[in-house]
Amino acid sequence: MMFCEFAEDPFPWLSYRENISADVVGFKMTATAANGSMIEITPDVAEVYLGRKNLSFAAFSLIVGPDNEPSEVDESLRRTSGGFSFKVDSEAGKEVLVHILTEVTVPFTVLVYAGSHVSPTALVATFLVPHDIPPVANQSDLFDPACTVKVARVVCLPLSLLKAIAQRSQSTECAISVVLQAPRFVTKLSDKIVRISLFYVHCLDMFGIQSDWREDICVLGEVTTWDRVHCVCKNTRRARRQLNTIRLGNTHLHARYLTAKVIVVPNPIDLRLEVIKEVSIYGLTYGYEKAIEWLFASFCSFFLSVFLVQPSKIMLSAGIRLNKLKYCKNLPWVSHYRYTEITLQNMKLDPDEMRKQHDYIVGLRGTRMYQPLREDDIRIFKRKKRLKRRAILFLSYVVTHFIFLALLLLLAALLRHTNTVYYNEFLHNQFFVDLDTVTKLQDIYSWLNDVLVPLLHNSLNPTFLPESASVILGLPLMRQVRAKSGETACPPAKNFVQSSIKGEIHCHPKYGTDPEDTENYTSSWIKISKRATDKNTKGFTYKPQEKRWPYHSHGLLHTYGSGGYAFYFFPDQEQSNSTERLEGLRSGKWLDERTWAVILELTTLNPDANLFCSLSVVFEVSPLGVVNTSLSLHSFALADFNRKKSAEIYLYVAILIFFLAYVVDECYVITQERAAYVKSVYNLLNFALKCIFALLIVLFLKKHFLAAGLIQFHSSNSADFIPFHAVSQVDHAMRVTLGFLLFLTILKTLRYSRVFYDVRLAQGAIQTALPGIFHVALAVSVYFFVYMAFGCLVFGQHEWNYSNVMRATQTIFSYCVSAFQNTDFSENRVLGILFLSSFVLVMICILVNLFQAVILSLYEEMKQPVYEEPSEEVEAMAYLCGKLRTIFGFLSFRFKVLQEPEFFMDMLYGQPEKNSRRYLGLKTRNINGRKMVYLVV
Incomplete structure (x- = not known):
């Protein structure tokens, strides 16, 4: 085998030369044939590293x-x-x-x-x-x-x-x-x-x-x-x-x-580096298309500013300046205009014209414009200055009042009342099933097994309520409030001293009078010394009152604390687990004659609507031996302080700024008026409004911090009961406080509606009729108490509407507005008919109409005095309307300001009495604490 590696490209004349950036290698494999000749061998696979x-x-x-x-x-x-x-x-x-x-x-x-x-x-x-x-x-x-x-x-x-x-x-x-x-x-x-x-x-x-x-x-x-x-x-x-x-x-x-x-x-x-390059080219981190859009928007803004906005500003400012008269004192001494160098041409006049012009100038100098100011003129100027200041203050108060009212309405909208109503109705329909059939202690077990346990255990989606997106937060808690073992005083037993049934008569302990049991027991109510902490314990363990997040549970008979003998449900486990443990409670006689109340509490969250709901089911044992059931629900939403996802934080900041401004303003008014501050009803109304506003801020912050602590506790202890009921009670108090604050804020609007004559007339008539109204109200309250007591004593045993004092009071109030319902009086129809007939005759036909007569009789008499009495609000409103008419008159090129329309003047000032002359002439009256003399013509 031969293998060679070339330092340079051995084939420079071939193609691909400019793209070859790796080494060039070559190999050859040979073998000797049978005849002694050399033959080439080509391998199946050759792997080369270059x-x-x-x-x-x-x-x-x-x-x-x-x-x-x-x-x-x-x-x-x-x-x-x-x-x-x-x-x-x-x-x-x-x-x-x-x-x-x-x-x-x-x-x-x-x-x-x-x-x-x-x-x-x-x-x-x-x-x-x-x-x-x-x-x-x-x-x-x-x-x-x-x-x-x-x-x-x-x-x-x-x-x-x-x-x-x-x-x-x-x-x-x-x-x-x-x-x-x-x-x-x-x-x-x-x-x-x-x-x-x-x-x-x-x-x-x-x-x-x-x-x-x-x-x-x-x-x-x-x-x-x-x-x-x-x-x-x-x-x-x-x-x-x-x-x-x-x-x-x-x-x-x-x-x-x-x-x-x-x-x-x-x-x-x-x-x-590309981001930096785009900043240097386009000025923003946008692409080319977005830069073109910005360029087009900049051109549009430029043309609108040059041809529309700036000319409008020039016309408006010029119109305001032209509306004011100019005198020599308004001309600046130093300017780029040289008035002294202006040459007057063609000013040669004949003697007659010069004499006429001279006479005109002499007459002009004799007018009031060129005369020294008198004391009356100075007083008028000061009054105009005060009126201008009062009008500006009045306008600022009205604007800030309605802005504050709008902020409160927005805050009320954020509480999502409509969603909470539907959410409460949905949960009420699920948990109220067969709740009215529970009349005995043993019926509680049946309701728990048949209704509650299937709701808590969802095999398809654990910890979620069936067929809903509501998740159960933490563990649902069921606790029992019971009396302590021992002898209970029973006065009726003393009446049977010589009777054989004396030993059989005993009384049940009463909640609030007899001591509550706080000991720990085994499954058969046998006392133990060591407290068990396991939620799956078979004994009966007392859960003490919440100290960090205290709350109360309200039933039909009493209000209970947060302590009791606890029993937890585990929604993430099988349904059989809760069924077996409830059967253990039944066999251990968890409910007996010393049971006062059984309270079931849990909290759900609907993430789609961002709503929490605290639910409480209270079973109370009444002195009659019947179990009273009640279901209470309260849904609430938490504030969203995420600035990037929600604009709620800006609303809260605006409300806080208004609160600080109101506190500073109220402190300034108190320091200025001192002892006279408490003599004004308007000041007292303002002070009450500020106090309720401060209470609202405190409750809002308390709700937020409570919720934040509970959410953090749930994230680290999800397998525990999370007492969101404390947050729901604070939310309920906050809603009530917001309702009172809105009531007083809307009521304060009457202060600014006094610019209208009819409103001032109604207020004056009511204030004048207050003594008569008080006397009639005293008579009405006496008769009201008489009918309430009579109905409660005579019909209370058989009629639900008169079964107690509160229901009897509500029933009589409904009769006063002619809402007659459930008036069968089946036990004594004759007395019922006489009762209703006398009520209609005395209360409706006489006393209620007497109320109206007292007010209406003074309504006609107060028309002329209210017309004569000056009003600061009316003067401020008339001044502002005059300014508006002047501005709009100039914009419409009608330089001559027309007089005020009659209907507008009638709305503000009203009309005097035409057929009566008893109010004409020189008058003396105490107005705003000062004795004033004026002439009525």
Whole structure:
């Protein structure tokens, strides 16, 4: 065998010379035939390793650096990345090899994108590149990941992938972007760590020196790298060639030569450098199309500004300036206009015209314009100045009030009342099934087994409620509140001292009076000393009151704390687990005569609507021995403080700014008015509004911090009961507070609606009629109490509407608005008819109409006094409307301001009495705490 390796290309006259960048080798294998002649031997497979030449330009440095993750990201999740893009012809027919040259041993993730820009929609392939084994491609329907080269750190982009990218770009020349990601191993940008070699290879073969290089014999081998080419040559015509060689034994023997054509992909672009290049060219990190759109938008903005916005501003400012009279004092002493150098031509007048002009000037000097100011004029000017200041303050108060009202309405909308109603109704329909059939303690077990357990255990989707997207957070908790063992005082037993049934009479303990049991027991209520902590324990363990997240459970009879003998359900386990454990409770007589209440509590989350719901089912044992059941639900949503995904945070910041401004303003008013502050009803209303606003802020922050703590607790202790009921109770208090705040804010709107005469008239009539209203209200309250007490005592035993004081009060209130319902009075119809008849006669026909008569009688009498009494709000509104009319009059080129329309004046000031003269003449009245004398004509 003969093998030779050439230092230079021995065949410079052949083709491919300019592309051959690998060594040229040759070999020849011969053998001696039987007749002593030399024959050529062609092997089945020949593998040759060829070294590459000119490696200085075979690879380029890649800039890698840390990603721009937020600072709160965990250190283990931080990444180092780099990227580059290149263009390649998909019709070249060879796979592209990407060799990552680095000394670090971290695994890389190579992301291949179609096009020159990186976007999630352009991702076409992903490769995992460890440092010691060949890369692994993801399974995809776009391409066949099979490739010949299988070397560590060498990523092969197969021909099928290139064709898929070319088909997407609808061009044979396809642009490809490659991004490298790895666990963080650098802290700043660097181009000294990673180098990339980008190439594809053709193996060339030549038999004898008289032929030419061919590409169809040898193929690329598995261990090709950036500095060494592996070629595999297979001979498919060995038998025929050997026979021909034997026949032509005297022919000159030929050698086989091998080399490789290595083509380096030209002009790869580092993506980090490409961003810098686009900034310098376009000014922004946009592409060419986006830059053209920005250029068009800039031209449009320029033309709109020059031909529309600026002329409008000039016209508006000029109109405002022309509206004000100009005097000599308004002319500046120093300016670029030389008034003294203006020459007046053709000013020669005859004596008559000069005399007329002189008389006109003398008359003009005698007018009020050129006379000294009098005291009345000064007073008028001061009043106008005060009126202007008052109008500006009034306008600012009105604008800020309605902005604040809009913010509160937006906050109320974020509470998602409609969604919470539907969510509560959905859960109510699921958990209320057969709940009204529970009348005994043993019925509780039946309801738990038949209704609750199938709801908690979903075999198809564990921890989710059946046929819904609601997930159960934590473990559902069932706890029992029971009385402590011992003798219970029973007064009725003393009445049977001499009777034989004295020992048979005993009373059940009462909640709130007798002590609650907090001991630990075995499964048969046998006391033990050591407390068990396992949730699967077979004993009865007392769960103490929540201290970190306290809450209460409300039943029909009492309000219970968060403690009790706990029993947990495990939704992620089989349904049989809960069934067997409930059977153990039944056999251990968990419910007995000392049971006060059984409370079931759980929390669900609907991620689609972002709603939490705290659910409580309370079974209470009444003194009559009947079990009362109640189901309470409260849904709530948590605030979203993610600035990138939600705009809620801007609303909260605006509300907080308003709160701080209101506090500062109220403190300033208190320091200015001091003792007189409490004498104004308007000040008291403002103070109450600010206090409720402060309470709303406190409850909102408390709800947020409670929820954040519970969510963190759930993330670390998901197999435990999560008391989101504490958050729901704070949310309920916050909603009630927001309701009162909205009520007072809307009520405050009446202050600004006093600009209308009818509103002032109604307020004046009510204020004047307050003594009469109080007296009539006292009479109505007495009769109201009489009917309530009579109905409760006479009909309370048989009529549900009068069974207690609260229901009787609600029933009488409904009668006052003529809502007569459930008026059968089946036990005593005669008394019922007399009761309703007297109520209609006394309460509706007399007292309610008397209320109206007291107010309406003063309504007519207050028209003239309200018309005469000055109002600051009306003056401010009239001033603002006059300014608006002046501005709009100039814009419509009507320089002569018309008088105010009559209907507008009637709305603001009203009309005087025309048929009565008792209000005319000189009057004296206390107005705003001052005695004023005025004349009515």
